[in-house]
Amino acid sequence: MSASPTAPEPAGRHETAGPVPLVLASRRPAGGRGRPPRHLADLPLAERRAVVAGLGQPPFRASQLSRHFFGRYTDQPEEMSDLPQAARGPLAQALLPRLLTPERELACDGGTTRKTLWRTFDGALVESVLMRYPDRVTMCVSSQAGCGMACPFCATGQAGLTRNLSTAEIVAQVVAGARLLADGEVPGGTGRVSNVVFMGMGEPLANYASVLAAVRRLTEPVPDGMGISQRSVTVSTVGLVPAIARLAAERLSVTLAVSLHAPDDELRDTLVPVNRRWKVAEVLAAAWDYAAATGRRVSIEYALIRDINDQAWRADLLGSLLAGRLAHVNLIPLNPTPGSKWTASRPAAQREFVRRLEARGVPVTVRDTRGREIDGACGQLAASASAPAPTPSPAPAPTPFPAGR
Numbered sequence: 001m002s003a004s005p006t007a008p009e010p011a012g013r014h015e016t017a018g019p020v021p022l023v024l025a026s027r028r029p030a031g032g033r034g035r036p037p038r039h040l041a042d043l044p045l046a047e048r049r050a051v052v053a054g055l056g057q058p059p060f061r062a063s064q065l066s067r068h069f070f071g072r073y074t075d076q077p078e079e080m081s082d083l084p085q086a087a088r089g090p091l092a093q094a095l096l097p098r099l100l101t102p103e104r105e106l107a108c109d110g111g112t113t114r115k116t117l118w119r120t121f122d123g124a125l126v127e128s129v130l131m132r133y134p135d136r137v138t139m140c141v142s143s144q145a146g147c148g149m150a151c152p153f154c155a156t157g158q159a160g161l162t163r164n165l166s167t168a169e170i171v172a173q174v175v176a177g178a179r180l181l182a183d184g185e186v187p188g189g190t191g192r193v194s195n196v197v198f199m200g201m202g203e204p205l206a207n208y209a210s211v212l213a214a215v216r217r218l219t220e221p222v223p224d225g226m227g228i229s230q231r232s233v234t235v236s237t238v239g240l241v242p243a244i245a246r247l248a249a250e251r252l253s254v255t256l257a258v259s260l261h262a263p264d265d266e267l268r269d270t271l272v273p274v275n276r277r278w279k280v281a282e283v284l285a286a287a288w289d290y291a292a293a294t295g296r297r298v299s300i301e302y303a304l305i306r307d308i309n310d311q312a313w314r315a316d317l318l319g320s321l322l323a324g325r326l327a328h329v330n331l332i333p334l335n336p337t338p339g340s341k342w343t344a345s346r347p348a349a350q351r352e353f354v355r356r357l358e359a360r361g362v363p364v365t366v367r368d369t370r371g372r373e374i375d376g377a378c379g380q381l382a383a384s385a386s387a388p389a390p391t392p393s394p395a396p397a398p399t400p401f402p403a404g405r
């Protein structure tokens with residue numbers, strides 16, 4: 001990437017608006033012209049049965065295959081000893097194509113944080129991050145290759161959108177982490193994926209259908225899906241208001257995270273350009289509707305950027321917007337991204353920000369910066385930096401930016 005096109009000025013220059021994304025919510029199907037091959041994780045179990053029947057196999061083989069994938073984390077025919085030898089190959093070929101090839105793996109925190117760079121069938125690059133804590137294992141997954149939201153402080157936002165991921169491409173990231181844990185390859189003994197956060201590359205609600213189906217696959221019990229608790233899944237959004245309303249109507253118990261980053265429209269218009277379409281008040285109204293519909297506390301994400309959004313008055317304004325609501329603030333010390341002048345807040349400013357929110361009774365936590373050393377922390381997933389150049393995608397990306405970028 002060349003220098004950040006929206007290289008921010010320090011305090012006071014909030015009117016330097018970045019480019020407004022022209023395509024905010026791509027309606028293109030996953031893969032566009034070159035769709036990823038069909039995979040059982042794309043389909044509800046009934047449809048998997050129909051595919052199996054179409055191959056002349058008894059439909060219960062769909063459940064057997066699904067157990068291998070969702071319960072044993074394998075897509076290898078030779079590991080499926082409960083299937084007749086002659087049927088294994090054709091079944092796996094029809095429903096378990098390998099969608100993601102690991103390109104590079106980086107680890108830190110003694111091996112308990114691992115970022116994987118994946119290459120898709122059409123050469124797109126996406127990343128996922130596994131984070132093991134004493135009490136849980138969180139997989140941070142990508143929902144799109146790139147992102148069209150153009151937030152100037154986020155590395156993914158600088159490269160634009162390549163394409164939506166398919167449901168199975170999303171689920172496969174979690175299954176890969178589950179396999180590592182089951183095989184004891186993550187320090188701390190064998191384990192399971194307990195949490196999934198849609199906080200990797202992409203805007204999940206701009207790829208609504210695939211993300212929703214992925215949430216279903218992740219949370220349905222084996223053999224339909226992986227059996228992760230809905231309450232342990234977090235969908236994070238820049239604030240696509242109609243999609244938040246749609247998600248609320250699904251009656252799921254997943255946690256909604258809203259990337260607010262500023263309590264006032266003037267600044268948020270520049271930090272999260274989609275704010276020019278849906279203002280702070282509308283985004284928060286949608287969030288409170290979500291909380292009312294689901295009973296789930298909404299997580300308000302706020303990256304603290306030195307002298308940009310960390311002033312005491314903004315903490316007070318944020319506190320007044322959130323006081324008394326079913327909300328929790330997650331402050332994220334800004335992680336460095338290439339070409340950006342912005343940096344994390346001073347410790348004193350961060351402490352004061354926390355104090356002012358707490359003074360209004362707003363629950364607040366400061367997120368750890370896991371994965372920073374491997375560019376695996378929030379906003380650092382760019383996938384192109386030091387990776388070999390991706391082969392050109394057969395389906396050219398819809399350019400989310402005005403010409404010339």
Ligand code: SAH
Nearest residue numbers: 154199202203236237259301334335378379
């Ligand atoms: N598009 C979704 C999903 C990405 S989630 C969303 O915006 O919510 C990643 C979270 O990390 C978001 O809250 C995002 O705003 C935040 N983030 C992005 N860049 C960051 C950076 N450089 N430092 C800290 N947080 C960042």
